[in-house]
Amino acid sequence: MTIGLIREGKIPADNRVALTPTQCKWIKKRHPNVDVVVQHSPDRCFSDAEYKRAGIELVDDISHCDILLGIKEVPLKNLVPNKTYLFFSHTKKKQPHNQKLLQAILEKNITLIDYECLEHEDGQRIIGFGFFAGIVGAHNGMMAYGNRTGAYNLGRVHQHKTFRKLMHTYFGLQIPNVKIAVTGSGRVAQGISEIMNLMQIREVEKEEFLDREFSYPVYVHLKGSDLYCHKDDGSYNRMDFHHNPTTYKSLFPAYTRATDILMNGVYWDKNIPRLFEKEDVHHPDFRIQVIADVTDDTNGSVPINLGDQSIADPVYGVDKQTFEKTAPYVPGSIDVMAVGNLPNELPRDASRYFGEQLLKFVLPAVLRGNDPVIKHATIVKDGELTSEFSYLEDYAKGL
């Protein structure tokens, strides 16, 4: 079997990759019947030369490969007929901008396995970039607070080649006595907590966080039952919340009066209550000055997320009275950091982390063949929608 790492074709080109040179080398050594080739790319965070040094063949033509690994949506013209692809297709929610992509995949008799649909038995996602989104998002949130208050100065993540180098810049950092709320229970929240700990910000209990001030910087980590309760009886049941989110309400408004910085990493869709409502901002005790919205849905769990910024310019202000977008760090506004491709600021670490999960959980299942995990994540098999994704039929027909 030959695995091919494709060149990212989406514009602007994504610099991440599914497997690092060392991981490719490891596969070849561990599985002598598997070959790995890499399509030339000028944009990847690991250069062609690094793959070559690891003994990996570089190619332009990938038509001899059995399995093609990418990251983002593959441009229609690049899709090779009759192949098996793994990438993030962003089609499972019938996203309008990717309708033509799914149609082309069907027409070209392709098999599409979507990373986003790879799940453990209990429904938890197997693979994702969330951890490094949390790392970069938390750094940017702390950077924004430093810029707003002038209390300290943090540079940009992408100025450092690796996470290890970034960590060293936190040495001696003097953070004032801020109170930070971290929300979420997945990889993003894990990444945010990592930065909190590296910056030696101390975790405290929620009651304490709500009731008192501290003479050192603190954070509270709020997960499912801390954030939501049933509207009728105040209870929380995870499965019930996932299935009937509209019957729940948010408990976060109390925290808006005790929090200086919100680091948001919750999973959200339009049926899940927002953390707080826009009107809460007008409450005289609303205290939040900076929001790092790593979840990043426009008008989503954070109602004053006014849309995406770029890595180059990650923060904007939101006027507390009019909710208009302003320049960042001006009086009377809240700073919002909202970027949809945060892991691209640390692409080498993010790729390594992604590749490790791929090697641990996905590659063995691919090699075994006929594996339920892969079956469950296969949206299209040989040009036909699988039964699990038959609900996409109308979308695939262009209706």
Ligand SMILES: NC(=O)c1ccc[n+]([C@@H]2O[C@H](COP(=O)([O-])OP(=O)(O)OC[C@H]3O[C@@H](n4cnc5c(N)ncnc54)[C@H](O)[C@@H]3O)[C@@H](O)[C@H]2O)c1
């Ligand atoms: N800005 C960025 O660059 C960026 C990058 C990665 C992820 N994200 C976003 O951050 C959010 C969190 O991502 P993550 O990587 O931590 O996810 P994850 O899959 O690691 O964790 C998601 C958590 O949400 C819970 N969950 C799953 N389905 C749910 C449902 N239907 N209702 C309620 N809760 C549910 C799970 O139990 C899990 O604890 C997502 O919205 C994701 O799109 C943003």
